[in-house]
Amino acid sequence: MAAAHTSSRDVDWSSLLDDLLGMIRSRVASPRGRVRFTAVCRSWRAAASQHIVTPALPLLVLSLDAWGKRKDLYCHDEGRVFHVPLPSKLHKTRFCGTYDGGWIAAITRPSTLGIVNLFSSLEVVLSTKQRDMAWQGRNGRRLIRRIIFSEAPTSSGCILAALSTDHDKVALCRVGCPDGGWTIHGCDREKFCDIVFHHGELYGLTRRSEKLFKFDIGVNQDGAPVVTAAHPLDVDQSCGVPIEGSYIYFTTYIFGLHGKLAMAMMTRWFQNHNPFFQVFELAVTTDDAHDYEWKEVCTLGDCALFLGQTCSSRVVHVQEGWRAVVEKNHIYYSNYRNTESKEYQEFNEEVYLARSGYGDDIYCRKDAITDGHGHGKELFPSVRYYTTSHTGCPMWCFPPDVKFDSQGFILMRRFKRFTLIHFGIIFTWVV
Secondary structure (H helix, E strand, C coil): CCCCCCCHHHCCHHHCCHHHHHHHHCCCCCHHHHHHHHCCCHHHHHHHHHCCCCCCCCEEECCCEECCCEEEEEECCCCEEEEEECCHHHCCEEEEEEECCCEEEEEECCCEEEEEECCCCCECCCCHHHHECCCEECCEECCEEEEEECCCCCCCCCEEEEEECCCCEEEEEECCCCCCCCEEEECCCCCEEEEEEECCEEEEEECCCCCEEEEEEEECCCCCEEEEEEEECCEECCCCCCCECCEEEEEEEEEEECCEEEEEEEEECCCCCCCEEEEEEEEECCCCCCCEEEEEECCCCCEEEEECCCCCCEEEECCCCCCCCCCCCCEEEECCCCCCCHHHHHCCCCEEEEECCCCCEEEEEECCCECCCCCCCECCCEEEEEECCCCCCCEEECCCCCEECCCCEEEEEECCEEEEEECCEEEEEEC
16 A cells, blocks of 8 residues: 655644744744744744743844944844844944844944844933043043943843943943943053953953953942952963963953853964964962963853954854854854955955945855964864954844844834834834
């Protein structure tokens, strides 16, 4: 007897078990793919809301300047550019920070801060004092290099920490303290390359010397956060961390890795060698000479590391079943593109990815796994992203669960109201 043939059209996809649906959704990494999952039927949408999954992969904001009516974001899993209608509060701003869920910290001229959700257009209410960031630096007005968040900006306890382009000042502001404004702290003779909130504490990493500072935060008479002390931690620097002079220095990043404070350093052996990454985690020493040491990390395990010069660095767990666009134990970073450098003339094997709506080309370059010059050191595989835009290096943005239409335009949810903006026509419906 011939075996009965069952067509895929005859399968009742809505009757799949919830556990199986949860397993399927956990293998979907891109925001667009998760939208497709919820669009199958009502039972799939219900399963999506019941099962907790890891955050979607970050999107790459291609330009920090927001002068048009939309923002172009590159999605790894889809390999294409999506267009986000730009909230009016972000028009004519420069992006200088992000937080999970699509929150953007942006500066307007003259140096006015706004915190707006790129996808929902919701804005964090800030007072005039909190919005004013027109501080004076050594060479005139101080520019903001980066703003980080201690927690979600919708919380009144959220502390904002800003690092200036002078690198020697750290400024603080609390969202729930409208009368406090910003307080500024400087460390004599020290310049910071990165700052991070880790387990509720603020840390700063200095340039070139890789000194690690812990900031004690108190409050002033207005209730605003203020740095009461900056303590350099006693860290042993002789345990494999490159020092200035022995390596060609590039840049360093600080972040949280598996519950510990960690540092990633991009450098190279000599001027004509490929750049590479080393990762270290802060560990308590077993001797009496120092309190801490930087212990080199050989693997990221099931995680990938996303580094950025204009946003906080993040470790993302790579789920089984995700497409190989983002791989375990890889470092993904955004940086400026200098086509005149010797590095690009001799070693660059860039791959063209896509083109934005404004004509900017997006490229990536996968770095070598070994240094290739006799040292034989096993290195972290790393991928660099950059654009032909002259408005700074791209920025990672961790989106909420958003909805897309078939042409790549985003459906923005405002409470229970959905708005579709497509070809200049606005359609709105309530669910």
